[in-house]
Amino acid sequence: MIILEGYIQVPMHEVSLFKNALQQHIAATQQEPGCVCFRVNQDSERKEIFWVYEEFIDQRAFDFHQQRSKSSEWAKASQNCERFYELKEA
Secondary structure: OEEEEEEEEOOHHHHHHHHHHHHHHHHHHHOOOOEEEEEEEEOOOOOOEEEEEEEEOOHHHHHHHHHHHHOOHHHHHOOOOEEEEEEEEO
């Protein structure tokens, strides 16, 4: 099991763009083979922070997700965001 956990910090002026692309990204990811769990939730107080939790059955499924994401609208919408993730194998 590959688990990614952490948060994304979005520039405040890009939060709307980010949120618009996010729903499609979540739906596409949840349909990927090997995706066990994929959640992204906006912080209730700091609106520029989005908490991320992902589980994939193995490294291959996680790598597929990473590759698919690179060419998506999500990649464009999140290109100016800072990511603070921890990746672990369980």
